[in-house]
Amino acid sequence: MVKMNAIQAREQRTAWTLMTPALLLLLFVFAYPILRAFWLSLFAKNLGTQLQPVFAGLDNYGRMIGDGRFWQSFGTTTIFTSASVVLELLLGMGIALVLHQSFKGRSLVRTAALIPWALPTALIGLAWAWIFNDQFGVVNDILLRLGLIDTGINWLGEPALAMVAVIAADVWKTTPFISILLLAGLQSIPDDLYEAHSIDGANAWQSFWRITIPLLMPQILIAVLFRFAQAFGIFDLIAVMTGGGPGGATEVVSLYIYSMVMRYLDFGYGAALVVVTFLLLVLAVAIASFALSRLRHRTTGATS
Numbered sequence: 148m149v150k151m152n153a154i155q156a157r158e159q160r161t162a163w164t165l166m167t168p169a170l171l172l173l174l175f176v177f178a179y180p181i182l183r184a185f186w187l188s189l190f191a192k193n194l195g196t197q198l199q200p201v202f203a204g205l206d207n208y209g210r211m212i213g214d215g216r217f218w219q220s221f222g223t224t225t226i227f228t229s230a231s232v233v234l235e236l237l238l239g240m241g242i243a244l245v246l247h248q249s250f251k252g253r254s255l256v257r258t259a260a261l262i263p264w265a266l267p268t269a270l271i272g273l274a275w276a277w278i279f280n281d282q283f284g285v286v287n288d289i290l291l292r293l294g295l296i297d298t299g300i301n302w303l304g305e306p307a308l309a310m311v312a313v314i315a316a317d318v319w320k321t322t323p324f325i326s327i328l329l330l331a332g333l334q335s336i337p338d339d340l341y342e343a344h345s346i347d348g349a350n351a352w353q354s355f356w357r358i359t360i361p362l363l364m365p366q367i368l369i370a371v372l373f374r375f376a377q378a379f380g381i382f383d384l385i386a387v388m389t390g391g392g393p394g395g396a397t398e399v400v401s402l403y404i405y406s407m408v409m410r411y412l413d414f415g416y417g418a419a420l421v422v423v424t425f426l427l428l429v430l431a432v433a434i435a436s437f438a439l440s441r442l443r444h445r446t447t448g449a450t451s
Contacts, residue, residue, distance in 0.1 A: 184422050187418035188419035188422050189202060189205070189207075189415075190203055191207070193411070193414070193416075207419035211419060220395070220399055220400045221400055223397065224379060224381075226310065227397075231378045232374050234314070234322075236325060236370065239325030239370070240325075240329055242322065243329035257330075263321075263322070264320060264322075268384050271316060272384045272387030272388045273387050273388075276388045279388075281299045281300060282299060286302065287300055303392075303393070304393055305393070306393055309393060310396060313384065313389060317378065325370045328369060329370065332362070332363045336358065336359065336362050340358050340362075344357065371435065372435065376432060385397050386402060400420070407420060
């Protein structure tokens with residue numbers, strides 16, 4: 148027993164020794180920028196009005212409470228993130244189920260499905276801005292030919308329609324990412340489970356809910372958390388398509404922070420925005436992870 152404990156202790160020391168370089172790298176890459184931003188947020192530093200930073204304590208955070216533009220951008224970010232992640236999860240699941248089937252040319256289709264995700268986001272934004280153009284965009288042309296509209300719709304000029312356009316562009320680009328993750332999970336599920344379930348009289352829909360979903364919960368959890376964090380920090384797609392317009396209808400938090408730092412040169416307040424946004428994102432991810440974990444345990448328990 149003593150020998151086993153000694154072996155386990157030695158293995159733990161070896162594991163920590165091997166992990167130390169990676170942990171130090173993560174500490175430098177992630178922790179230092181956040182700590183640096185927090186330190187900068189304690190100062191009033193605006194290159195447009197003053198060159199020397201002045202210690203301001205928590206004044207920047209107090210200013211944020213009454214900043215209606217920040218809270219509007221935060222609400223816009225929440226709407227964009229929620230809609231994008233839900234649609235991408237549903238479409239990604241459907242695409243993964245199709246790609247999991249056996250058919251001629253499946254490898255080619257799987258490769259082609261990755262093209263939207265592999266293309267640069269700025270290029271995708273420019274392409275979708277042309278697609279939704281009110282004068283010569285493809286969307287209006289199709290709707291006119293079908294007789295559904297009489298005149299072109301100004302998709303990027305109306306607040307609600309502009310949000311729909313940027314969500315559609317984001318869903319088109321990043322759905323393949325979720326579908327590939329879910330496809331990998333589908334391929335790890337043994338076919339014997341479905342065969343045994345069908346022998347018991349279950350149909351395909353019942354097998355999907357009682358076998359596929361519970362066993363796919365780890366991949367679903369990873370996909371949702373990754374996409375939630377990425378969608379919450381969206382910048383380039385919206386910057387290219389709408390620039391945050393019209394009238395701030397698509398201005399997300401990252402665009403507002405960029406405007407505050409690069410346009411108004413208010414580095415102190417911009418750093419405070421970064422810190423608060425980071426904390427809100429961590430809180431949201433933690434809540435989503437907890438909820439999905441509870442759902443996973445519930446579905447696993449129901450299956451067993």
